[in-house]
Amino acid sequence: MYGRKVKLRFFFIVLILTILALSIYLVLKSLEENVVYFQSPSEIKNIAEFKETKIRIGGMVKKDSVSINMNEINFIITDFKNEINVIYSGAVPNLFEEGKGVVAEGFLKDRNFFMASKILAKHDENYMPPEVKAALEEK
Amino acid sequence: MYKFFEPNKIFSITSRAPKYVLILFVIVLTIGLIESLILSPEDYKQGHSVRIMYVHVPAAWTTLGIFSTITLLSIFGYIFKLKNFFLISKSLAPxxxxxxxxxxxxxxxxxKxxxxxxxxxxxxxxxMLILALFYLIYLLAWRIYENKEQVYKITSIITIFGIINVPIIKYSVDWWNTLHQPASINILSKSSIHSSMLFPLIIMTAAFALFSLLIFLMKYNTELIKIKNKGLDRL
Structure with missing residues (x-):
């Protein structure tokens, strides 16, 4: 139905797209460490060597773990398998809350202690009016 | 098939369309803005700042939709040598x-x-920033290259490279740890966004799509007039 040239061009495009997708996949796969925005506490526990560089740790703020004294705030980031203690002094974002997502940027002191220089709130994909939230909590 | 692509025939339709599209756009945008700014509830966690979503998400959907369309048109245009498809792509890009x-x-x-x-x-x-750069290169290519055959090939190549980025944008929040939250709207499963917030989101998306259509028609008409002025009767 179509000419030979049309078919040739079609297969050329398919070939290009396949090769491009494959190479991008391989590049991203090998750079995975840099693509992720933060690491989980479990990943921190399993790292072989400590680096002095700035890293980000993300997870949930453990319930009843936030304590504020003077101008310092302490809390625990958990991924429900492992935990890490975070010390931070400064303002936290409005959405920072116990039981919600958080990303802390800073330096590791040891496997259990993290000195944060910046706190970001990571919110989830749920959007609803306050009344619906209240009704859900009653259930 | 070529009859359909006669500039005069197309122009007789596209030159009259913007008027109606504009009216429709104004109506849909008005409903969308009233819904999203006044009638929709605030979020249980974010309060009123959730209203930024009604611009942010439709804009992101529209730009992804347009880039995908441009790529499809460019690929078909390249395979079947349809010049009209390239002109449509060019008019959609801005x-x-x-x-x-x-x-x-x-x-x-x-x-913030x-x-x-x-x-x-x-x-x-x-x-998403990389997608913006692809758009930029795409638009620049149309400005820089004078030779038509050359510009068709170059813009096709740019879209083919750029389209690889589109599934990466879509699935980035699932594949890697990101600060950005995962998708709230799922075709296959229940959406995690309340219906009172989903409705203005859809209306605003329709408004943005209509606006894109309006700008597209204006740009496309300019292209057709240029062709007519050159005395060519076929695209």
Whole structure:
């Protein structure tokens, strides 16, 4: 139905797209460490060597773990398998809350202690009016 | 098939269409803005700042939709040698680029009150920035190259490279840890956004799509007039 040239061009495009997708996949796969925005506490526990560089740790703020004294705030980031203690002094974002997502940027002191220089709130994909939230909590 | 692509025939339709599209756009935008700014509830966690979503998300959807359309048209245009498809792509690109910038800027404005930062180099935000760069190169290519055959090939190549980025944008939040939250709207499963917030989101998306159509028609008419002035009767 179509000419030979049309078919040739079609297969050329398919070939290009396949090769491009494959190479991008391989590049991203090998750079995975840099693509992720933060690491989980479990990943921190399993790292072989400590680096002095700035890293980000993300997870949930453990319930009843936030304590504020003077101008310092302490809390625990958990991924429900492992935990890490975070010390931070400064303002936290409005959405920072116990039981919600958080990303802390800073330096590791040891496997259990993290000195944060910046706190970001990571919110989830749920959007609803306050009344619906209240009704859900009653259930 | 070629009869359909006669500039005069197309022009007789596209020159009259903008008027009606504009009226429809104004109506849909008015409903959308009233819904999203006044009638929709505030979020249980984010309060009123959730309203930025009604611009941010539709803008992001529109820009992704336009880039995908441009790529499909360019590939078909290249395979079947349909010049008209390239002109349609060229006319679609500016509004796609603008909505990309709007998505980035509103995302930044939304990020400050919610996450606590204007910008984060996470996978979703970075890949969206890369899409904006692809739009930019695409638009520049049309300006720089005079030779028509050359510009068709070059813009096709740019879209083929750029389209690889589109699934990366979509799935970045699932594949990697990102600061950006995962998708709330799922075709296959229940959406995690309440229906009272989903409705204005859809209306605003329709408004942005209509706006893109309006700008597209205006740009496309200009292209057709250029062809007519050159005395060519076929695209």
């Amino acid at each position: 509004s796609g680029f603008i909505f990309n910038l709007i998505a980035l800027v509103t995302g930044s404005l939304w990020g 009150p919610t996450w606590g930062t204007w910008w984060a180099w996470d996978a979703r935000i970075t890949s």
